[in-house]
Amino acid sequence: MSPNLIAILPEIVLTLTAVLVMLADASLAPGKPRRLLGWVAILGAFAAGSFSLWQLRLVDASGPITAYSGTVQVDAFSVFFHLLIAAIVMVTLLGSLDYFAPPAAMAEHSETARLAYTHVGEYFALVLFGATGMMFMTCSVELLMVFIGLEISSISTYILAGFRKGQGVSAEAALKYFLLGSFATSFFLYGIALAFGATGSTSIAAIAAGMSTTHTPVLALLSVAMILIGIGFKVSAAPFHVWTPDVYQGAPAPVVGLMSTAPKAAAFAVLLRVLFNAVPTLRATWLPLILALSVASMFIGNLGALMQRDVKRLLAYSSIAHAGYLLAAFTSTHPEAVASACFYTAAYAAMNVGAFLVITELSGVDETMRTIDDFTGAAKSRPYLSGLLAFFLCSLIGIPFTAGFFGKFYVFSAAVHGGFTWLAVLGLLNSGIACFYYLRLMTALYSRPLHGEVRGAMARVTPSAALGLAFAGLATLALGIFPGPVLSLVQRAAPKTIPIISSAPSSSATASLTNGQ
Template identity: 65%
Template sequence: MSPNIIALLPEYILTIVGVLIMLAEPLLPPAASRKPLGWLAILGTVAAGVASWYQLHLGVLTAFSNSIQIDSFSIFFHLLISAIVLVTLLISLDYFEGSTRHSGEYFALVAFSAVGMMLMTCATELLVIFVGLEISSIATYIMCGFRKGHATGAESSIKYFLLGSFATAFFLYGIALAFGATGSTSIAAIAQGLATTTTPRLAFLALAMILIGLGFKVSAAPFHVWTPDVYQGAPSPVVGFMSTAPKAAAFAVLLRITFSAFGPMQHRWAILMWILAALSMTIGNLGALLQRDVKRMLAYSSIAHAGYILVAFTAFQSDGIAAACFYTATYAAMQVGAFAVITQVTGYNEQIRTTDDYTGLGLRRPILAAFLALFLISLIGIPFTGGFFGKFYVFSAAIHASNVWLAVIGLLNSGVACFYYLRLLVALYARPVTETAQPAKGRTLSVPAGIGLTLAAAATLVLGILPGHFLNLAQRASASTQPVSAPVAATIPPSTR
């Protein structure tokens, strides 16, 4: 089999699944259920995850003139993205049932978005990263406005599209400046060109532009202004997806660009990361304190968690990459799980929005309340959850690199975060039910949604109690971030080339 096929096997699988869904959707009667298309997307996602796991045992692979590199780093994020997509699809199977005739398109868009994100994580060429970024972003823009009859959905989609296009322009301009400074857009060639470039300031400006573009994607302050409005207006399962999977892909790109391409300039960009991390943690947590809408609160919370991940960028390469990978996985588990609960509680129309509307959920729907309580506890960082070990790993890496004050700022912000997470927990269990409280009925918990919630909860607990295997994967990912210059002969037989 050609190395070009082996290297992009998960992407090929998801692309074929997405095309099949788009071809099959118009052939179904308007009143027919689109669930079979959702199950097809789920099977394709599982197959893509299995293909990524298969690649893990093949060593380092390169394809398409070394613009694609499959290593432990890219496979780690491929598996993470596949897991996020799987949970998203499981909780979405019943979400659009009876509310729209075109829900089949949603499942195809999720698959296409995953293709773009996977392409971003394995690309070692900036232009290929740009292509993957656009594939992922365009699909996500459409999904944000998928509730066509809701004005907030249209507002969310348009705002995300306009500001996202603006940020993409910065990223593309950064690529152009990187080419001007080093003569190449390849990550390996940029790293070599920095040693001989006569325009180091131009190279640093290129990195700054790239940081602006990717900072928007990870909703880091001060590029976060779109996040609360977009999260509030988009469908809940879409928010759970877009707040985790695109962030994971963007952080993967950011790790590869900063540590691999611009590694010689770490003494400069580490200062920028220090500032971005402190701003994101502080603005995110203080903004969440003022929110009563649960989705907006979690939107500001995601800004703060982006800051926690950025703390890892100020550490040494081996510690920082492993810590960022591990925290990204833990954040994805608890965030997508929290929005899975919100999806079940609020339903399609999402009339249950504020903290007060969740009053008494522990009595009305104890299973969903227990799941939400677990995810909130993990977001706080209580021991024996993934959130605790993720923060411990990130702050330890920062302290090891002598960034003690940044770790102190992170710990203080973690204390601030307790107030708004605990406020929602109090509403679930300890606040008396009043006549003005909105009954939290939502939809009945289906079997696929229950499986998705269980997977997210299990991952949250395993990452906090038995993190050893995931730590090994994160450390292997950290050791393989340097691009190779040629295909590895031992992994691909000569007859297949």
């Protein structure tokens, strides 16, 4: 098989599956069940992940795969993010397979549910198209290719954010996301243009070689700043976070679970390549910007969450804070920083997708449970779902034996070994602040109902949703107890992807990452 086809095989599988779902959806009569299309989409995501594992074996045997004139590179780094994105898509689709009202119960549901059901095939296809763009972002080593992947991903998520067509808040979320997202993307594109002006190329390797000899250093610095603004929007880093609470509040709960994890994972992968591969010589310039973004995101996210009563807005501010935690790993120049950032991305994906899937099951398509008060006493009628939500919240706090604990341990260790102990202290302080709003929601779950009854959808959890929740829960638990396999993969990726631009790494930190302690 051609190296060009091998390099983008997961993306080809996702694209063909999405096209198949769209064609099948158009051929079905209105009112016919579309559940089978969801299983086709899940199978496509599983196949994409399987082909990514096959690519990893090829990479281990013969080294990174370069294709399309050096614009695409498949290595352990890109394969890790491919696997992560495929897993997030699978869990999201499993959790939202029965999210829409079945035809037999159409009359019992709101206009929002009926409108959503009529476009359920499009939902499955859009999720796959979005995942295709995200995977392109993680394996591209040419900034224009990154931009193309970013646009494919963004257009899909813009539409998904407004998928509940019967509600004004959903249309508002999609419009805000589209307008602000397009504005931020223009910064990213302008940064690419400035990088070309400074170095004569948009290839990451060529940019790295040209930065040290450029005759226009001001353009080089401006390009880094513009690219940081564009990616800062995608990862919800303060002060580029203003869209996040409104979009999370208006978008469907399973879509929020997807857009709060998979696009961010792809954006952080791009940021790692740009900062550590393309412009390592400008570290003295971009490091203060990363420090500012990290501190601002942690404090604005956690302090903003303290004032929220709407649960989705609370988790939106929480995601801003977690972006700040992850950025702390960028302060170290050693491969351990890459391993820390990658591990935290996987840990956050598992616990955040799980939390939003629980909210999906508790609230239903009409999202009858919005505020913390609406969740009061939920454990009385839905003990298993409430217990699972409490477990995910504990992981978001960083309680031991959960993925969140090791995630924070590694990123804060990277900050300490990078010489920024004060940043790790601020991170721990913010983790303490976060306990207040996470525990407030957990307390509501196990409190006595306010009016003697519990609001929200009382339907049984379907087998597909239970499978998705089990996968998220087990992943969160496994990463908190046995982090070694994931760390082994990202540590193999780091030396091949991120050059060591300082002295030898700290032996204690490397040992702690290797042993998973």
